[in-house]
Amino acid sequence: MAYRxxxxxxxRQRANRxxxxxAGRRLVxxxxxxxxTVAAVAERAGVATGTVYRYxxxxxxxxxxxFSEASGREVEVITEALAGPPPVVERLAAAITLWCRxxxxxxxxxxxxxxEPAEPAxxxxxxxxxxxxxxxxxxxxxxxxxxxELPEQDVSVAAxxxxxxxxxxxxxxxxxxxxxIITAFCLSAxxxxxxxxxxxxx
Amino acid sequence: MAYRxxxxxxxRQRANRxxxxxAGRRLVxxxxxxxxTVAAVAERAGVATGTVYRYxxxxxxxxxxxFSEASGREVEVITEALAGPPPVVERLAAAITLWCRxxxxxxxxxxxxxxEPAEPAxxxxxxxxxxxxxxxxxxxxxxxxxxxELPEQDVSVAAxxxxxxxxxxxxxxxxxxxxxIITAFCLSAxxxxxxxxxxxxx
Amino acid sequence: MAYRxxxxxxxRQRANRxxxxxAGRRLVxxxxxxxxTVAAVAERAGVATGTVYRYxxxxxxxxxxxFSEASGREVEVITEALAGPPPVVERLAAAITLWCRxxxxxxxxxxxxxxEPAEPAxxxxxxxxxxxxxxxxxxxxxxxxxxxELPEQDVSVAAxxxxxxxxxxxxxxxxxxxxxIITAFCLSAxxxxxxxxxxxxx
Amino acid sequence: MAYRxxxxxxxRQRANRxxxxxAGRRLVxxxxxxxxTVAAVAERAGVATGTVYRYxxxxxxxxxxxFSEASGREVEVITEALAGPPPVVERLAAAITLWCRxxxxxxxxxxxxxxEPAEPAxxxxxxxxxxxxxxxxxxxxxxxxxxxELPEQDVSVAAxxxxxxxxxxxxxxxxxxxxxIITAFCLSAxxxxxxxxxxxxx
DNA sequence: AATGAATGAGAATTCATTCAT
DNA sequence: AATGAATGAATTCTCATTCAT
Numbered sequence: 001m002a003y004r005x006x007x008x009x010x011x012r013q014r015a016n017r018x019x020x021x022x023a024g025r026r027l028v029x030x031x032x033x034x035x036x037t038v039a040a041v042a043e044r045a046g047v048a049t050g051t052v053y054r055y056x057x058x059x060x061x062x063x064x065x066x067f068s069e070a071s072g073r074e075v076e077v078i079t080e081a082l083a084g085p086p087p088v089v090e091r092l093a094a095a096i097t098l099w100c101r102x103x104x105x106x107x108x109x110x111x112x113x114x115x116e117p118a119e120p121a122x123x124x125x126x127x128x129x130x131x132x133x134x135x136x137x138x139x140x141x142x143x144x145x146x147x148x149e150l151p152e153q154d155v156s157v158a159a160x161x162x163x164x165x166x167x168x169x170x171x172x173x174x175x176x177x178x179x180x181i182i183t184a185f186c187l188s189a190x191x192x193x194x195x196x197x198x199x200x201x202x
Numbered sequence: 203m204a205y206r207x208x209x210x211x212x213x214r215q216r217a218n219r220x221x222x223x224x225a226g227r228r229l230v231x232x233x234x235x236x237x238x239t240v241a242a243v244a245e246r247a248g249v250a251t252g253t254v255y256r257y258x259x260x261x262x263x264x265x266x267x268x269f270s271e272a273s274g275r276e277v278e279v280i281t282e283a284l285a286g287p288p289p290v291v292e293r294l295a296a297a298i299t300l301w302c303r304x305x306x307x308x309x310x311x312x313x314x315x316x317x318e319p320a321e322p323a324x325x326x327x328x329x330x331x332x333x334x335x336x337x338x339x340x341x342x343x344x345x346x347x348x349x350x351e352l353p354e355q356d357v358s359v360a361a362x363x364x365x366x367x368x369x370x371x372x373x374x375x376x377x378x379x380x381x382x383i384i385t386a387f388c389l390s391a392x393x394x395x396x397x398x399x400x401x402x403x404x
Numbered sequence: 405m406a407y408r409x410x411x412x413x414x415x416r417q418r419a420n421r422x423x424x425x426x427a428g429r430r431l432v433x434x435x436x437x438x439x440x441t442v443a444a445v446a447e448r449a450g451v452a453t454g455t456v457y458r459y460x461x462x463x464x465x466x467x468x469x470x471f472s473e474a475s476g477r478e479v480e481v482i483t484e485a486l487a488g489p490p491p492v493v494e495r496l497a498a499a500i501t502l503w504c505r506x507x508x509x510x511x512x513x514x515x516x517x518x519x520e521p522a523e524p525a526x527x528x529x530x531x532x533x534x535x536x537x538x539x540x541x542x543x544x545x546x547x548x549x550x551x552x553e554l555p556e557q558d559v560s561v562a563a564x565x566x567x568x569x570x571x572x573x574x575x576x577x578x579x580x581x582x583x584x585i586i587t588a589f590c591l592s593a594x595x596x597x598x599x600x601x602x603x604x605x606x
Numbered sequence: 607m608a609y610r611x612x613x614x615x616x617x618r619q620r621a622n623r624x625x626x627x628x629a630g631r632r633l634v635x636x637x638x639x640x641x642x643t644v645a646a647v648a649e650r651a652g653v654a655t656g657t658v659y660r661y662x663x664x665x666x667x668x669x670x671x672x673f674s675e676a677s678g679r680e681v682e683v684i685t686e687a688l689a690g691p692p693p694v695v696e697r698l699a700a701a702i703t704l705w706c707r708x709x710x711x712x713x714x715x716x717x718x719x720x721x722e723p724a725e726p727a728x729x730x731x732x733x734x735x736x737x738x739x740x741x742x743x744x745x746x747x748x749x750x751x752x753x754x755e756l757p758e759q760d761v762s763v764a765a766x767x768x769x770x771x772x773x774x775x776x777x778x779x780x781x782x783x784x785x786x787i788i789t790a791f792c793l794s795a796x797x798x799x800x801x802x803x804x805x806x807x808x
Numbered sequence: 809a810a811t812g813a814a815t816g817a818g819a820a821t822t823c824a825t826t827c828a829t
Numbered sequence: 830a831a832t833g834a835a836t837g838a839a840t841t842c843t844c845a846t847t848c849a850t
Binding site for chain 5: 609610611615618619622653654655656657660
């Protein structure tokens with residue numbers, strides 16, 4: 001019987017690829033990119049080391065895909081959360097809160113995605129990812145400024161600051177602070193302070 | 203005389219230790235913790251690899267000390283900058299600007315200290331360091347609140363947020379933004395926003 | 405009909421075998437036996453790797469056949485060149501010149517056939533091939549001796565010497581010497597020198 | 607007690623290097639350059655694999671040194687044999703005979719040195735070695751020509767031809783022919799034949 | 809105390825071969 | 830008969846750690 005690229009074989013291959021990628025993601029989530037060795041990935045995925053090389057060009061390539069897949073998901077989530085109807089500031093608040101919750105649920109993965117350098121290829125991918133991340137948030141801030149919801153400001157610094165503040169507040173050694181408080185902090189940062197508008201006391 | 207000998211010996215030992223630690227710091231500053239190999243440290247320090255093991259328990263231990271020393275210096279700098287006379291907010295602004303400038307001047311070291319994980323032991327040390335960092339800043343914020351310079355707020359979240367915002371804004375792929383703008387952003391974040399104080403337009 | 409089917413099948417099989425062998429030869433001609441990998445052969449031949457194993461016992465076997473086919477062709481060419489009418493010495497000269505030209509045109513293949521060992525099985529095949537080669541040339545020398553065109557001599561050493569001299573003169577790092585000069589050298593070697601016949605000066 | 611580069615340690619290091627190189631040579635002598643793996647060399651030499659890397663830059667480097675050492679010895683032998691007093695032709699004869707005897711005593715090594723390609727780095731070394739080889743012999747032929755011992759001829763083709771004839775006659779599948787006969791063949795080749803000097807019959 | 813040679817476990821990658829389809 | 834995905838042993842190289850000197 002001739003070998004045919006049946007639905008079954010294709011499915012198995014897709015499953016294999018997914019298993020390898022999944023094994024990689026889990027390893028990174030547990031031990032950072034440091035823990036991402038080809039042998040470990042193969043064992044986790046239940047395939048031979050050689051099989052990993054059938055699906056990926058090499059370790060670098062695999063690492064980049066693991067990173068991109070995980071990162072892409074995060075960017076998507078943020079993008080969706082920002083996509084709703086005005087007021088934009090509320091969308092931003094919701095997105096920040098959501099992101100904090102997700103990061104708190106998977107700290108190591110979040111950290112690996114945000115900070116761990118590991119490989120030049122991954123570092124490069126991280127730059128691209130951060131840029132997309134920041135751009136997504138910057139877009140929302142920009143829209144809010146245009147709608148008059150926020151004052152004029154340096155949008156790109158603000159976006160990076162928001163990302164950093166979120167990341168640090170979540171990943172820092174504080175034992176899971178309330179996402180709402182982090183969100184409040186971030187939103188405050190988007191309202192440039194000037195002496196003419198003194199802080200309000202409650 | 204035996205006494206003199208010991209004194210000399212101790213001095214030389216302290217010098218050796220310092221040389222090894224310095225070599226480690228320079229290597230990390232140049233290539234991150236990835237570049238911190240025992241052989242490279244020994245060569246830089248002008249000692250044999252075996253000697254490194256006389257002064258440090260192992261690579262992990264050395265890495266942690268290198269990290270701690272470098273981090274401690276940063277905390278010191280911030281602490282000093284915050285130590286001056288009121289208004290505290292001005293001290294905070296100066297400290298943030300100073301920190302940004304230092305980080306921009308030594309990006310690799312700053313990155314290694316803030317983000318690169320490398321080893322579990324170092325990661326743990328990083329947590330402790332961040333805590334001290336945040337505590338230092340939190341102290342300043344607290345004082346400012348007490349002086350009435352800043353409104354009441356969750357001081358620890360604010361401090362972490364400030365650290366994160368600084369780090370991301372400096373280390374992100376933005377090509378060295380102006381420290382003054384980052385400082386302005388951080389200070390805004392310390393003025394909790396509420397609808398009663400609408401953004402001021404210029 | 406079953407019979408026709410078989411005929412067609414056989415023809416296709418022969419074609420497949422030839423394609424695989426041809427792909428192997430081209431790979432060796434391009435990169436030596438080092439470049440003869442099963443995967444590469446299969447790809448060149450347009451079949452699956454598994455199919456190679458239906459036609460050949462394994463890589464060794466394939467390598468030997470590739471070698472033998474290519475070598476056999478060379479021996480054939482020499483045999484034909486030697487087959488013409490006397491004087492035999494002129495046939496020999498023509499054969500040597502022809503061989504040199506062919507080798508210079510396809511250096512990598514010539515080198516792979518003559519010198520590259522790669523596998524024990526191929527090395528053994530090379531011995532057999534050289535023996536046939538030498539035997540062919542030895543036959544011609546023998547005939548020349550019988551015809552009185554050449555003096556008595558150790559024919560097998562002479563034949564081997566001719567093959568070696570040709571090969572080295574062609575493959576050595578000399579940048580394609582003139583085949584005519586190599587031929588002259590080889591013919592001289594076939595005229596045993598003795599003090600009674602002093603070298604002629606031009 | 608301070609570690610000192612004593613005569614003893616130096617001797618041991620030299621011994622180690624020699625052992626590794628010797629192990630390499632023996633492996634090549636037994637199975638060609640194909641058999642030269644770092645693990646096998648280390649095991650034979652009785653050291654750890656890492657130790658091989660202390661003495662050699664890598665496998666390529668080791669292979670080149672194994673090759674060079676063995677080849678250098680051969681060139682030396684030939685050079686010495688050619689160095690004596692005239693008549694130069696007798697020196698050449700002695701050198702050829704000697705070389706053949708040595709090659710017959712160590713066929714696999716001789717073959718590996720002369721023919722096996724293995725690595726680009728070794729192949730390159732082989733080119734250099736062959737050139738030196740041919741140059742040495744060409745020098746002798748040249749001197750013989752100047753002394754009037756041999757007629758004018760293309761010295762470089764003659765030298766290459768001699769090397770090739772020697773190699774093939776020795777390495778060919780002939781079961782150790784008499785070196786004297788090979789020598790006679792080579793010397794004949796150095797006396798260009800012309801119709802005016804008909805072959806002498808014994 | 810200091811040295812640095814030696815160690816060997818561990819990492820990435822290749823490729824001949826097998827086998828379910 | 831044919832396919833090509835899967836296998837895993839083999840290979841090169843690195844580097845933290847040890848130990849005789």
